[in-house]
């Protein structure tokens with residue numbers, strides 16, 4: 001009986017590949033929210049600027065850079081590598097966030 005159950009679990013995993021997800025980070029109050037985001041490689045992260053000031057989301061290691069995100073605008077990036085990415089706003093370097101990709 002145990003063997004049959006294990007077989008079913010394997011079959012279910014093969015039949016349902018994990019789909020890429022879209023995550024949202026909001027820039028508000030001079031902070032990225034959430035400040036730490038866990039994602040999977042292949043996922044997309046959309047940064048939404050709800051404030052008047054323009055911002056960027058710029059990885060300190062060069063992994064991504066949204067460029068200028070104006071008030072009320074969004075910018076999306078795809079996560080292509082596993083690891084922890086620290087990012088800042090290029091205009092306000094004290095505004096920081098982290099993406100942990102597995």
Ligand SMILES: [Cu+2]
Pocket residue numbers: 054055056089090091092095
């Ligand atoms: Cu900023």
